[in-house]
Amino acid sequence: MNPLAEKIAHEIIKLIDQDKLVLPTMPEMALKVREASEDPDAGIMDLAKVIANDAALTARIIKVANSPLFRAPREIEDLNMALSRLGMESTANLATGLAMEQMFQATSDIIDRRMRDVWQSSSEIAGICHVLCKHYTKLRPDQAALAGLVFQIGILPILSYAEEHPSLLRDSITLDMVINTIHPIIGVKILNAWEFPLELRDVPMEYQNFAAEKPAADYADLVTVAMLQVLAGSDRVSDLDYATVTAFGRLGLDSDIESAEAEDLDEEMAAAMQLFS
Secondary structure, three states: OOHHHHHHHHHHHHHHHOOOOOOOOOOHHHHHHHHHHHOOOOOHHHHHHHHOOOHHHHHHHHHHHOOOOOOOOOOOOOHHHHHHHHOHHHHHHHHHHHHHHHHOOOOOHHHHHHHHHHHHHHHHHHHHHHHHHHHHOOOOHHHHHHHHHHOOOOHHHHHHHHHOOHHHHHOHHHHHHHHHHHHHHHHHHHHHHOOOOHHHHOHHHHOOOOOOOOOOOOHHHHHHHHHHHHHOOOHHHOOOOHHHOHHHHHHOOOOOHHHHHOOOOHHHHHHHHHHOO
16 A cells, blocks of 8 residues: 555544544434334334335335245235245345445545445345355345445445545545555444444455454355455456455355356346345
């Protein structure tokens, strides 16, 4: 990292620690969904009433329920049917993640494009995480999808900072260096502040720990493999030997992405990558 990028990275972390650069807050709809799902006295109908207040989110949940990922025996036509199909916990996690899309918008065209790109890539990775989780682990696919949707959440405050500092906005190379260096640290701070499930809070930091040694696969492993699948063949991972990435072994997957794609998951994977976008 060049000296300028390092200086800016330190400044951003310092501003966050001093509460001078505010971390993003969870969208109101996501908070309401979580509150309803965590209420021991609430049921599917209570959660449906909350989600029904957001027409766009309702449509997305119905779309998810009708996707090949869930293979519903008949078409889901309304929210109550979707919730019955998905279950309360799964619906709550998916709705929480999908409600966050509104956070990935900005007033500046340049930043807005960057934020939308981040959401698009996170959405693709979330879908792949869902499929990999279902086929190769005993973890929860809805939780895996949520991990994919939020693992880059730490980029948001950096882009907000850049929006206020035009010189950084014009220097895309330095901005990318800053993002790649500190977004994981900030992401963990955000997920802790949001009191996310403990098993997801370290995902922003751990998904790039390619040599990690763990007793079993976790949600960070799913994000790692999903991300590497999306980036396969690109310059961003040209110097990475996939055979050294331990997450593949924990998931029981071939580190040769082309070989792994030969698995009979192509149709499901393609549908999953479009599901949250």
